[in-house]
Amino acid sequence: MALRNIVTEGDDILRKRSREVNEINDRIIMILDDMLETMRYYNGVGIAAPQVGVLKRIFIVEVEDQLFELINPEIVEESGSYVDEEACLSVPGVIGIVDRPNYVKIKGLNRNGEEVVYEGKDFLAKAFCHEYDHLNGTLFIDKATDIRNVE
Numbered sequence: 001m002a003l004r005n006i007v008t009e010g011d012d013i014l015r016k017r018s019r020e021v022n023e024i025n026d027r028i029i030m031i032l033d034d035m036l037e038t039m040r041y042y043n044g045v046g047i048a049a050p051q052v053g054v055l056k057r058i059f060i061v062e063v064e065d066q067l068f069e070l071i072n073p074e075i076v077e078e079s080g081s082y083v084d085e086e087a088c089l090s091v092p093g094v095i096g097i098v099d100r101p102n103y104v105k106i107k108g109l110n111r112n113g114e115e116v117v118y119e120g121k122d123f124l125a126k127a128f129c130h131e132y133d134h135l136n137g138t139l140f141i142d143k144a145t146d147i148r149n150v151e
Contacts, residue, residue: 001030001037004052009091009139013050018057018135021071024113028058032069032111035060044089046127048134051090059131063124070116073108073132082122086130086140093151096144100126 007013021028031054039047039060046061061068080102087095104125107117120128130140141147 001033003041004034004038006038006042006089007051007053009141013053013055014090014134014139015137016050016055017137018048018050018055021056021058021109024071024109024111028056028071029111031056031058032060036062036067039089042089046131047089048131050134050137057135059134061124061127061131063127068118068128069111070106070108070118071110073106073128073135075104075106075129075132076117077103077105078125078129079103082126084123084126086126086144087150088130088140090134091139091141093149094141094147095150096141096147098126098130098140098144100129104128106132 035047048059049056057072059070078101081099082102083099085095086098102122104120106128110116
């Protein structure tokens, strides 16, 4: 595993749609491992591959000691509303209020190439949506209100 640099707002990669992963190989596993190490180092809750300079449809979320790794994720169901503050490793020093679904069902592949389906409510649903947006070139500040700088 290796600590990777976080790509920050202003870098074009954050505004591009990530490419599908066609084969889960040692390189993809290494990216997942590096993303996890990087996310934990920077005290993040989630991280998407574009945030470490890799334009692939991969993200991870870790909430309450449960790790979710998703390759080629797809949101298949969402409902409700969950309004909360958000921040992002790629937009340091900024927070804003974002309205996300309070329920999300998401499917994708795990590191073994097996299909997985996860359901998230409230904070977990927010995290899934936040990271999923990264794969489509969208940052939380594109959807946020009451955007402000924090120390």
